[in-house]
Amino acid sequence: MNLFKKITIVTSVAAASFCGYAQAQDFQWKEGKSNGYTYKYVTNDPTSARYYKLKNGLTVILSATNKEPRIQTYIATKAGSKTDPASHTGLAHYLEHMLFKGTDKFGSKDWAKEKPLLDKVDALYEKYNQTKDETKRKEIYKEIDKVSGEAANYAIANEYDKMMSGMGADGTNAFTSFEQTVYVEDIPANAVDKFLAVQFERFRAPVLRLFHTELEAVYEEKNRTLDDDTDKVYDKIFETLFPNNNYGKQTTIGKIEHLKNPSLKAIREYYDNYYVPNNMGVIMSGDFNPDEMIAKIDKAFSYMKSKAVPEYVVGQEKPISSPVIKEVVGPNPESVMMGFRFPGATTKDARLLNLIGNMLTNGQAGLIDLDLVKKQKLFNAYAFPYVLKDYSVLILQGRPTEGQSLDEVKTLLLQEIEKLRKGEFSDDLIQSIVNNEKKSIIQKDEKYSSRASILMDEFTSDIDHKASLEYLEEISKLTKKDIMDFASKYLQNNNYVAVYKKKGEDKSIVKVDKPTITPVSVNREDNSPFLKKIQEMPENTISPVWLNFDKDIEKSKVKSVDVLSVKNTDNELFRLYYYFDSGKWNNKMLPLAAEYLQYLGTKDKSSEAISKEFYKLASSFNVSAGNEDTYVSLEGLNDNFDKTADLFEDLIKNCQADEAALTAYKARLKKARANAKQNKGTIMSGLRSYAQYGSQNPFNNVLTDAELDALKAEDLVNILHDLFNYKHKILHYGPKSAHGVASSLTLIHKVPATLKEMPKSKTFAQIPTDKNKVLFANYDMVQAEIFWVRNADNYNPELSPTISLFNNYFGGGMGSIVFQTIRESKALAYSTYSYFGQPNKKENKNMITAYVGTQADKLNESTTAMNELLTTLPKSEQLFETAKSGLRKTIAAERITQDGIIFSYLSAQKLGLDYDRRKSVYDQSPKISFADINTFHDNEMKGKNYTYCLVASQDKVKDEDLLKLGELKKLSLTEIFGY
Structure with missing residues (x-):
């Protein structure tokens, strides 16, 4: 139930064009x-x-695949923020929220008594909407709060979520974008009948209950966007690109004045106009028989009646004849975002825009990749296509290096566009893109969830599936001149919009003020007859499949190096890893060397030439050094396995020190370190590490400024040259057998007679949470972010079943106690959760975490509410049984496959286990009672000390309030980051 992030839309819509x-x-x-x-x-x-079209106009798209006993489902409506009424922007989005609240059949324990009160709430909101006098509005809102509380006595909160959780559904959610509102479920294959019965009822006659508390959650969501500079930049670029089209005139979450003046009448009118079968689609991919599935869907949705949808008039835009420059200010690092306007998703030019995006940025051999990223001319830079129905946009973004102006960033990005117009790119770049898209097609076809996502986006954007499939052949025929002509047509030096994101205080922000809301009843113990009916529906049993590490993993050796392999029998993809059980804690320079490698060449090949060669092979590499693990990963097509491995071995063994690259890299590192201090999420990560480990912790275990300045290219190159001389394992998933992998790598991967041990690891011990403390970091923001952190006892595998069930019940989802109480009942946060976390190594301690993201003026109420839950576990036998059933059904339908089998094996080893730990959870959870998890809660949470990690504006919170929570320590950024 979220505002679908814009950048995600780009990925999924663009992906649709690659489905060849x-x-x-x-x-x-x-x-x-x-x-x-x-x-x-x-x-x-x-x-x-x-592709089916039912008699009432409902579109049904079914893609069957039986690799896993699960089904990804989307119920999509071709309506989003662009079809919001101009006087009620944000309506599509908060209607999406309300479609989780139930109908007259579920979500209510006494509809006859609830309905008159909801009717009264409706009338009050209409009166509130039309009243201008603030004093009178406050009086009306008090009455809304009072009557809503009375109505809530008959409501059953989160009954939809209980039903889905009880089926073993995963990822229960929804999202709203410009032209789509989509309801998402990933269900076990045996739950189809239950799922369709619930969806039939859900869309039959939705009731707008618990509205004022849910609207407060939307307010919180709006305030979160006010704290997100990226959201503000996107809003500004679309507003400027589309002054006449609703892409620019209306945002998905809506205007504050409209959020403050909702109309339930307008919401119902919108639902009646757009939630009609000829404007909706049911998209499924997974384990089912399509002949049987279509009959079930037809039966479930045949009640819907076709109806004319209001005409949507596309706002036509005039050509941009001169650059339009806008500014956005905020606390995040500076950047430039540019946008060029293109035709909409159904056109050939929109498909070719995807190619242009890949020519500029593909992660390896695009113009921006090679010219600006590899040569470190910018801190970072990329381009991507944003394909929408009315219009599309080519987005470019760049961040400056130290001392670089935003004008210079824009100029460098425009120079890459000019190279497209002039044909200054490799003759084989288009073919390399085609090769990589072929690989991408195979990757997307591997998972049922990605299939469904692609088909759903095609549906909501009216993209012809045949045209999508023909994309590869279409671009394969293009010449350099075709690209030059296309770029000359759409990408000039004067037809763009640029938004400069600058550092500063955004004085234009007007947050949504906190209304007075009396907590409402959530009636956890009540069930509607409809829920009972769903629970009693028969379903076939899905038997769980446990990993057997001895049988599921083939083993071999390359000299003294173990090879662990899982065979890919589905396609021609391989993934190869060199795994080191060591990392940054062994050598602080290892992550720097790993990143530095991408800028290096050998005596015979430049760094750019190596990137191009990998891309031609449709292969890639990555070196990632974490605190205690390092992975060198290679992936590609099996036909190119030997070439890919050989190319990488040559690079890492023979890379040459490059002082110019190091100088630029150091400058980028310093800029990255400065940027990290301007990111509230990164600051919070530092606070949480401080809470766990104290002042010297893994987060600030970094080189000092002096150590960074003293860094030499030879030091980093020597680490790379020597890497494979240390103990490691080879992990593989692909068509080759373990013996085949060993045979190939024996000739390529030179292993010394004796492998060395890594330097002894630095140890970080989790500190006792011996008193209540507050770690505070100041940040210019509307909201306040609070994490509770407590280090608990050492890992005990026997507790895993209890912990898994406890997390499911207490704080793990929208039907959990935490979510119901803090969001649904008290409207204190948009996002909140809590969990008891087990460590990834048997030597480490468990950790308790809780989170609330809320308005700063709700800090006291939010911390009180969470602390009450940490002190006393509310009891709901119904919710407990749902959590238990859902946990087992989720595990039964889960399949760990591919290289996930190897990673599960390595994880089990770190915990001292030689078996699939899910089995104990599945077997033992039925025996666990509520009394057991209540005892667990009392032992682990009740009356315990916590460290409160708080990121907020010091102007919006009071020290006396923080001191009520515990000993207050205000940390400087230097203390948090270590530099």
Whole structure:
């Protein structure tokens, strides 16, 4: 139930255009008939998608795959913020929230008594909406709060979430964007009948209950966007690119004045207008028989009646004839974002925009990758296509290095655009992109969830699936001149919008003020007859599948190095890892060397040439050094396994020190370190590490400024040259057998007779949480972010079943005690949770964490509410049984596959286990009673000390309030970051 982030939309919509096939194919729309239903399909479609149109106009798209006993489902409406009424922006989004509240059949324990009160709330909101006098508005709101509280006595909060959780559903959520509102579930394959019964009822006649508390959650969501400079930049660039189109005139979350003046009447009108079958789609991918599934869906949704949808008039934009420059200010690091306008998603030019995005940024061999990132001319830079229905946008963004102006950033980005117009790019770049898209197609087809996402985005954007499948063949035929002509048509020096994100205080921010809300009843112990009916519906049993590490993992050796391998029998992809059980704690320079490698070449090849060669092979590499683990990962097509491994071995063994690259890298590191101090999320990570380990902790275990200045290129290169001389393992997932991997790597991966031990690791001991403390960091923000941290006892595997069930019940989802109490009942936060975390190594301690992100003026109420829950565990037998059932069903339908098997094995080893730990949770959880988890709660949480990690504006919180929580320590950024 979230505002779908804009950058995510780009990824999924763009991905739809990559859904092609690995070889040139003849794609044609055909018609098929089966089980009494007619459907359309595209020949040679790797997703085998069937397109049905039911009698009432409902679109159903089914893509069957039986790799896992689960189904990804989307119920999508072609309506989003662009179809919001101009007088009620944000309406589509908060309607999305309300569609979790139930109907007259569920979500209520006495509809006959609840309805008159809800009708009264409706009337009060209309009166509130039309009243201008603030004194009278406050009086009306008091009455809204009073009557809403009375109505809540008959409401059953989160009953939808209880039903889905009880089925073993995962990822229960929804999102709203410009032109789509989508309801998301990932369900076990045996829960289809229950799922469809719930969705039938959900969309039949939604009731807008618990509205004023949910609207407060939307207020919180709005305030979170006010603290996010990236959101503000996107809003500004769309506002400027689209002054006439609703992409720019309306934001998804809406205007503050509209959020403050909601109309339930307008919400119902919107629902009646847009939530009609001819404007909706049901998209599923997973383990099912499509002939059986379409009949079930038809039966569930045939009650819906087709209806004309209000005409949407596309706001037409005039061409941009001169650059338009805007500014946004805020506490985050400076940047430049640029946007060029393109035609909408259904056009050929929008498909070609995806190619342009890859030519500029593909992570390895794009123009921006090679010219600006590898050469470190900018701190970072990228480009990507933002494909929407009315119009599309090419977005470019760059961050300056130290001392660089935003004008210089913009100029460097424009120079890369000019290279497209002039044809100053490699002749084989287009073919390399085609090769990598072929690999991408295989990757996307691996998971049922990605299939469903692609098909859903195509549906809401009206993209022709056949055209998407033909994309590879389409771009394969393009010439350099075609690209130059295309760039000259759309990408000039004068037809763009640029937003300069500058450092400063945003004085234009007007937060949504906190209304007075009396906590409402959530009636945890009550169940509607409908919920009982769903629970009693029969379902086939899904038997869990446990890992057997001895059987599931093939083993071999390359001299003294162990090879652990899982065979890929599905496709031609491989993933290869060199794994070191050591990292930054052994050598603080290891992460720096790992990152420095991307800027280095060998005696025979430049860094740019190596990147191009990897990209031509449709392969890639990454070196990642964490605190206690280091991974060198290679991935690509199996046909290129030997070439990929050999290319990387040559690079790491023969990379040459580059002083110029190091000088630029040091400057980037210093800029990155400065930027980190301007990021509230990173600051909070530092506070949490401080709470766990004290003043000297893993977060600030970094080089000092003096050590960084003294760093030499030879020091880093020597670390890289010597890396494979240390003890490590080889991990592999791919078509080769373990023996085949060993045979190939014996010739490529040179292993010395004796492998060395890494330098002794620095140890960080978790400190006792011996008293209540507050660690405070000042940040210019509207909200306050609070984490509770407590180091508990040492790891005990016997507690895993109790902990898993406790987390499911207490703080792990929208149906949990924490979410129900703090958000649903008290409207104190948009996001809140709590969990009891077990460590990843048997020597370490468990950790208790709780979180609330809230308005600063709700700090006292929010901390009190969470502390009450940490002190006394509310009892709900119904919720407890739902948590227990859902936990077992989720585990039963889970399949750990591919290289996940190897990583599960390594994780088990660190915990001293030689078995799949999920089995004990599955077997033991039925025996656990509420009394058991209540005892666990009392032993681990009640009356315990906590460290409160708080990031907020010092102007919006009071020291006396913080001192009530515990001993107050205000940390400087130097104390937090170590530099």
